Amino acid sequence: MVWSRSGVVVGAAALCLALFPAAATAEDPPAYTPASGARTVQGTESGVDSPFLEKSAVYADTLGPGEKKYYRVRLDDSSNAFVSTVVAPPPGTEIGFTDGVRLSLTSTDGSKCGTDVSLTFGGESTRPVAGAVSRRMERDRNCQEAGEYLYAVEWTGPSEKAVEPWPLELTYMAEPGLKPGADEPRAPTGWSSGGPPAPSTMTRKEAAGGTGFNDAAAVREGVWQDEIRPGESRFYRVPVAWGQQLFLRAQLAGSGSGSSFFAVDGLRLELYNTARARVADKAVGYTGKPAGVEFGTAPAAYANRFAAETEAERAMHFQGWYYVQVTLGDRAREAVPLRLDVDLRGTAQSGPPYDGDPAAAGFGLGDPVAGTGGDPGMRVLGIAGIGTGTALVLGLGAWSYAARRRTAGAVRSR
Numbered sequence: 001m002v003w004s005r006s007g008v009v010v011g012a013a014a015l016c017l018a019l020f021p022a023a024a025t026a027e028d029p030p031a032y033t034p035a036s037g038a039r040t041v042q043g044t045e046s047g048v049d050s051p052f053l054e055k056s057a058v059y060a061d062t063l064g065p066g067e068k069k070y071y072r073v074r075l076d077d078s079s080n081a082f083v084s085t086v087v088a089p090p091p092g093t094e095i096g097f098t099d100g101v102r103l104s105l106t107s108t109d110g111s112k113c114g115t116d117v118s119l120t121f122g123g124e125s126t127r128p129v130a131g132a133v134s135r136r137m138e139r140d141r142n143c144q145e146a147g148e149y150l151y152a153v154e155w156t157g158p159s160e161k162a163v164e165p166w167p168l169e170l171t172y173m174a175e176p177g178l179k180p181g182a183d184e185p186r187a188p189t190g191w192s193s194g195g196p197p198a199p200s201t202m203t204r205k206e207a208a209g210g211t212g213f214n215d216a217a218a219v220r221e222g223v224w225q226d227e228i229r230p231g232e233s234r235f236y237r238v239p240v241a242w243g244q245q246l247f248l249r250a251q252l253a254g255s256g257s258g259s260s261f262f263a264v265d266g267l268r269l270e271l272y273n274t275a276r277a278r279v280a281d282k283a284v285g286y287t288g289k290p291a292g293v294e295f296g297t298a299p300a301a302y303a304n305r306f307a308a309e310t311e312a313e314r315a316m317h318f319q320g321w322y323y324v325q326v327t328l329g330d331r332a333r334e335a336v337p338l339r340l341d342v343d344l345r346g347t348a349q350s351g352p353p354y355d356g357d358p359a360a361a362g363f364g365l366g367d368p369v370a371g372t373g374g375d376p377g378m379r380v381l382g383i384a385g386i387g388t389g390t391a392l393v394l395g396l397g398a399w400s401y402a403a404r405r406r407t408a409g410a411v412r413s414r
Contacts, residue, residue, distance in 0.1 A: 029232035032088035032128050032212040034060055034169060041170070043069025047108065047150040053083065053172045056362060058214075062165035063087070063101065068154040071170065073105075075135055077146040078355065079174040081105075082275035084132035085153050086169040086213065087119060091231045092330065093126045093164070099157035105133040105143075106150050113143035117277075118156065125329045127233045127268070128212055132277035136305065137177050169213075173275050175318075175363050176356030185352045187307035188299045191245065207340075209234025213276060213323055224340040228252075231330030237321045238342055239365045240300050243349035246271070249294035249341040250326045252286065268327040269293045274320035274363055280312050286329060294341075302352040319351055320363050 035058040043061055044050045050070035053059055063069060075081050087101055100120035105113040113135040121129060133151070135143045143149060153168060178184065207224045210216040216235035228234050240246050250269045266286020271279040284293045298304060298313040305317040326338060351358070359366055 029091045029229045030211050031090050032086070032167065032169075033210065033215045034058075034167070034212075035214045038169065041071070043071050043153065046070060047072070047152075050150065053151065053170060055172055055174050057172070059170040061168045061170065063153055063155055063168055064165040065163075066155055067165075068152060071151045071153075072148050073151055073172050075143070075146060075149055076174070077144065078137060078177040079361075080137055080177065081113075081135040081149075082132045082173045082175065082277070083134075083151045084130060084171050084173075084276035085119075086128055086130040086276065087166050088128040088169065088212065089126045089166045090164075091126060093166075095121050095126050096157050097122070099155075100129070102152075102154045102156050103131055103133045104152045104154075105135060106152070107143050108148060108150060111142045113141075113149060120157070122281075122283075125231055125327065125331075127327045128325070130213070130272055130276045130278065132275045134275075134277075138306075171276065173362050175275075175361055176354045176358055179353045179355040182353040182355075184306070185302045187303040188243070188301045191299050191346075194296070207236065209236050209326065209338075211235065213237075213272075216323055219324075219340070219342055221342055221344050224342065226338045226340065227335050228326065228328045228338045229335045230328055230332040233325050233327040234338065236324040236326075236340065236342075238324060238344070240319065240322050240344065241348035241365065242301065242319045242351050243299050244344050244346040245297055245299050246322060247294070247296040247341075247343040247345065248324060249292060249339075251292040251339040251341075252290060252328070253337040253339075254288060254290050266329040266332065267291050267293055268325075268329075269295065270325040270327070271295075271297070272323040272325070273315050274318045274322065276323070277315050279315040279322070286332060288333065299346055318363055319358075320365060 038058045038060045041051050041053070041059040041061050045068070047070040050072050052072045052074065061069065073081065073083060083103075083105055085101065085103055089095065098120055100118060103117040103119070107113065114133055117131040117133050119129045119131045121127065135149065137144060151172075153170075204223045204225060207217045207219055207226055209226050209228075211233070212235055216237040219236045219238055224236070226234055238246060248269060248271065250267065252267055266284065268281070268283040270281045273279055279297060280295050282293050282295050284291055298308065298316045300316050300319055302317055304314050308314040308316075324340070326340065328336060358364055
């Protein structure tokens with residue numbers, strides 16, 4: 001297989017939980033889990049009196065149909081700034097194909113600091129979606145001065161099906177600049193976007209994927225088994241070092257429910273970088289028969305932000321945790337066994353000459369951004385050895401049968 005290159009705080013932390021749905025019932029997939037230390041905030045209709053978002057903190061708000069909300073951030077004159085939003089409608093929320101949000105970062109006089117980011121669901125099923133806008137320190141670009149800047153989140157689309165406001169999660173991260181006079185790193189060359197060969201033997205592990213960025217299961221190289229329900233997203237996080245490429249493959253076993261339904265976006269695989277900016281997104285149809293989707297990335301390199309050819313390549317400009325999201329469309333009939341293959345290629349390299357500590361700012365290989373509630377350890381439920389790749393596929397089928405014998409749809413403990 002070949003991939004193409006192409007604030008004002010208005011309540012205690014407990015109040016933020018009220019902005020997100022309560023735990024799911026046995027019949028429903030779980031809702032997005034907000035960060036345990038998230039601060040409740042209320043964006044305003046005008047930038048004049050908008051609340052401040054502090055660095056490395058996590059905030060919770062909501063956005064209703066047709067609304068546009070403003071927030072403020074204080075930027076220095078040396079760091080690269082990234083402001084992100086996660087939009088997390090409760091599972092089963094009705095959406096339009098083009099419903100979504102637009103993110104923008106501007107100076108107080110209206111000059112754009114970077115390209116706006118539009119987020120849509122692009123399918124029939126509700127799922128958490130995320131994106132980030134940036135202020136990059138670079139000669140002849142806007143917004144290079146220290147000061148206050150406006151971050152806006154705007155509802156887009158006709159909103160014909162929307163009734164309730166959507167929960168939002170907002171973060172602001174500041175990556176240190178390079179040391180004065182340091183040479184800018186060069187972009188990698190000669191790398192291939194072709195996928196790695198299928199290994200003859202692999203270790204199979206079980207992992208319970210999380211509901212979002214905050215409780216994503218930490219996984220490394222190998223084959224990971226999980227189970228996913230209709231309308232559910234499962235999140236995992238992978239540590240990627242400078243110079244490494246990440247290759248992902250998600251596969252569903254047959255559900256046993258036949259082929260009497262079809263979902264264009266039945267199986268979706270997405271990847272986000274450390275700042276919650278989207279790297280890649282690929283979906284395939286699902287009819288209840290086995291299905292799979294896969295892609296690879298460019299090597300993680302600081303200079304990708306300047307020299308990369310595509311947005312997917314440009315997004316690979318951090319060392320740190322990358323977030324994998326696997327979604328099963330809500331037209332599926334029952335829970336399905338999920339296999340996630342994770343492969344890292346390339347030798348880890350030294351990083352650029354930062355004028356500061358990138359790890360302390362959330363851009364390292366330790367824990368993700370401060371304020372999240374995820375378990376920093378590997379959330380692995382069991383380990384078992386297997387034989388050949390063929391045996392693994394057969395084992396997935398057997399696991400599918402066993403899964404259907406279990407209490408389908410029961411809520412797994414996280």
